Amino acid sequence: MSRIRRHTPLRRRPVRNAAIVGTAVLAAALTACSGGSGGSGDGKGGAADLAGAGKKAEISVNLTGQQAKAGEPVKVTLAAGKLQEVTVTDAKGGKLAGKTGADGRTWTSDRVAAPGTTYAVEAKDDKGSTAKAGFTTAAADKVNKLSLSPGKDTTVGVAQPLSIVFDHPVKNKAAVEKQLKVTTSDNTLGSWGWMEDYSGKSRVDWRPKDYWKSGTKVTLEADLNGVDSGSGWFVKDYKTGFTVGRNQVVKVDLDNHRLKLYRDGAVVKDIPVSGGTPGGDKRSWRGKAVLMAKEGTINMNSETVGLGDAYNKMVDYSMRLTWSGMYAHAAPWNAQYFGNTNHSSGCIGMSDSNAKELYGTVQVGDPFEIVGDDTKGPQAVNNGYGEWNLSWEQWQKKSALTGGSTSGA
Template sequence: MVSRSTGGKETTTRSAFTTQKAGAVNRLTLAPGKDTTVGIGQPLSIVFDRPVRRKADVERQLKVTTSNGTEGSWGWITDHSGRDRVDWRPREYWKPGTRVVLEADLNGTDSGGGWFVRDYRTSFTIGAAQVVKVDLDAKRLSLVRDGRTVRTVPVSGGTPGGDKRSWRGTAVLMAKEGTIRMNSETVGLGDAYDKMVDYSMRLTWSGMYTHAAPWNAAYFGRANRSSGCIGMSTADARSFYDAVRVGDPFEISGGDTKGVVAEGNGYGAWNTPWAKWRAKSALR
C-alpha cells in the first residue's frame, strides 16, 4: 500500500506482489568422521538428504586431495536407505599414512532436488594395512597385517540354504558398536532371536556383523549355524575387537551365501571392478 499527495489530496494505491518460494535445502552426511584414522578400505562417502538430479554439477564442486597422489574416482550409487550417495574410493586399497582432504564447495549449488546452503570440509588419515579374511567354507577368520597373518580363529557363519546365509565379497568395517541388542525381526527373520550381543562390529546396513556368539560355541570351526552374522567365542571377539579399525576390509569367501555385498549396503564398492567404478562418475 502506497500513499501519495495529489493536488493537495492524499490518495492511496494498493498493489500486491509475491516472492518466489525458497527452494528445498539439500544437506549431506559425510563419512568417515573428521580427523579420524581409518582402515585401508574406507571410502570417502557422501549421502544426500534430497535427490541429486544434477550429479555432474554437484560432482564438479567436490575436490579430493591426497598426500601421495592416490588415484581414485567418485562413483554415484544408491544408499541402502534409498537416498543418493557418492563415494570416492582409490583404485586399490589406500596406502597406510595417506592423508585425505575433501573440499566440497557446494554453497549455492542446485542439486536438482534442493539447494546447498553451505560448504563442507573434512579430512582423515589411513592407518595400518590390515585385512580380515573370512573363509566361510573353512569356518575360520584371519587377521592379516602388513601381509602377514597374525591370528586365525574358528567362526560360524550364516546357515546355508536360505535367508540366514552370510554375504560374500569385500565388506568394510563400518562401526565398532560394542554391546547391542540384536532382534531378528528388524532384518526380516521373524522371531529367530532377540538378545544382547557383545563386541559387535557392523559390516553391512542390512545387519551382518562379526561378534561374540557363545551360544554357538559347538559350531565354531565346524558348521555355519548363525542367522547371517560371523560369530566367534567371547575371548576371540574381545581380542579381535581391540585389534581391528573402522575401515578395515573384510574379504569374505564361501560357496553358499546370499550373494555379493552391494555397493550401497555399507561400503561394497570394492566388489565393483575399477573400470566399472570409474564409469559411475558423472564426469566420465
C-alpha cells in the same frame, strides 16, 4: 520605474562518486593519490583531482538488484581500458576468486553466486580509476544438506571410502561432482560413484582404485555453496579429512570356518568362526565388505532383518559389516560350531575372548574379504560399503563426469 534583474551564477554541485546498481552501466569517480598533479595535495580527491586524472571508469555487472539469480558466475565488464583488479566480496568478508579474459575488459568469477547473499563489487582499471557496484541474490526456496563419512580427523582402515549422503535427491549430479575435490598426500588414484543409499537417499562415494596405503592423509573439499542440486540449493561449503591407519585385512573362509587378520601381509590372528547357515536366507554375504562401525553391545532382533522370531538377544563386541544386519560378533551360544560348521543367522560368530581381542584390534574401514561356496553372493554396492565388489572399470562408470577417475593430488 524599471526593475533591475540581477543574474546570480548557478552554484556547482560537488562531484561525488556515482554508483548505479542495475542493468545500466555503472560509472565511478576517479580516486587520486595525495599530492597528485592538479590536486590540492590534501589527499581528499576534490574536483581538481578529477579534472587531472582523466576519463571515469565504467563497469557493468551481469547480476543486479535485490533478487539476482543465484547459481550464476559473476561477470564484470569494463567499458573501456583494461581491468587491473576485481574483487567480489560477500557480507561476511568471503571473496569470489576469478579471472580476467583475454580482452582485458571482462572478469568472470570461478564460483557461482550463492543464494541469499549480498555482494560488493569493486573494479580497478589500468589508469587507477575505481568503480563499485553491489547486488543481492534471491534466497533459496529449498536447501539441500549432506552428511560426510568418515568423520573429521579420524583414523580409518585401508578400505574406507569417502561417502556423502544428501538430504534431498541430487538431480544435477555432474554439477555437484565437479565441486568435490579430493586431495591425498600420495596422489592416490580414485573415482566418485553415484548410487541410491540403503536409506533411499542420494549418495556418492570416492573409492581408490586399490586399497589405501597406510599413512595416507586425505582431504575432501566440497565447494557446494551456490550449487543447485536440482531439488534444493547448497548454502555452505563442507570440508573433512582423515588419515589411513594400519594396513590390516580380515580374511574369512566360511568353507574352512576360519577368520584370519593380516597386518602388512602377515597373519597376526587366526580365529575359529561359524558363519550363516547354508541353504536359505540365513546364509552370509560373501565378497569384500568394509567394517562400518564398532557398536559394542547391542540388541539383535531377527524380526528387524526379516527372519521372524529366530532370536532377540544382547550381543557383545558387535562389528557392523552391512546395513542389512551382517556383523562379526561374540556368539558364545554357538561355541560347538566354531571352526567346524556354519550355523548362524548370517553373522560371523566367535568366542567371547576372540571377539574381544579382534574388536580391540580392528579399525573402522578395515576390509573383510569373505569367501565361501554356499553364501548369498556379494553384498549390494549400497549395503554398507560394497563398492569393492565392483571392478575398477565398473566403479568408474558410476561417476557422473566423463572419464570418471581422478587423482587425489
